[in-house]
Amino acid sequence: MPFALVLAAVCAMSCARHAAPPPSELSNPSDTAAVRRQLEQWYEENQRAFLAKDFAAVMALRTEDFHAVTPDSVVHDHAEMERSTQALLDGIEQWIEVSFDLDSLEVSGDLARAVVHQHVDRMARRNDGLVHHVETWVTQRETWRRTTDGWKLYRVDSIRDQRRLIDGQPS
Numbered sequence: 001m002p003f004a005l006v007l008a009a010v011c012a013m014s015c016a017r018h019a020a021p022p023p024s025e026l027s028n029p030s031d032t033a034a035v036r037r038q039l040e041q042w043y044e045e046n047q048r049a050f051l052a053k054d055f056a057a058v059m060a061l062r063t064e065d066f067h068a069v070t071p072d073s074v075v076h077d078h079a080e081m082e083r084s085t086q087a088l089l090d091g092i093e094q095w096i097e098v099s100f101d102l103d104s105l106e107v108s109g110d111l112a113r114a115v116v117h118q119h120v121d122r123m124a125r126r127n128d129g130l131v132h133h134v135e136t137w138v139t140q141r142e143t144w145r146r147t148t149d150g151w152k153l154y155r156v157d158s159i160r161d162q163r164r165l166i167d168g169q170p171s
Contacts, residue, residue, distance in 0.1 A: 036102065039114060042061065042151065045057075046061070050098055053089045062153045062154075063154045068156040068159075071160065071162070093123040093124060095122050096123065098121075111143060112146070118136075120136050121133075135164070136162070140158055
């Protein structure tokens with residue numbers, strides 16, 4: 001699987017299953033601080049879902065038209081992202097660390113755009129059939145859409161600052 005597509009699947013780790021907040025907890029869309037708190041909570045739930053390798057939980061926060069645009073400007077639709085996420089999870093032998101840093105956030109109506117720095121460290125089966133220590137870093141923009149079920153991830157793009165080590169060696 002091409003590195004950019006795997007990276008897009010890893011980038012999309014910022015989605016998770018969550019219960020929609022009650023209407024009284026839905027913030028005014030212009031309340032960036034409240035939206036940030038909601039997204040940070042869901043990032044934590046997502047981290048738990050990935051660590052548990054719960055594919056359904058990982059995919060539950062995406063819109064039906066979710067897509068990722070990799071640095072080569074190729075658009076990967078929802079079905080393709082499902083396949084790459086499942087392949088990523090299937091290859092994991094052991095998670096070491098999954099972390100994110102929600103940098104900037106812009107809220108405009110029912111859309112929220114976040115710049116996220118992500119680090120993923122794991123033991124994973126590679127194309128050679130062997131388990132290797134794989135560590136990746138990336139910065140990407142994630143666009144969320146407010147739905148009747150709460151915020152759902154709609155788009156990942158502007159993927160940059162990519163770095164990957166396999167067994168401590170750049171690849």
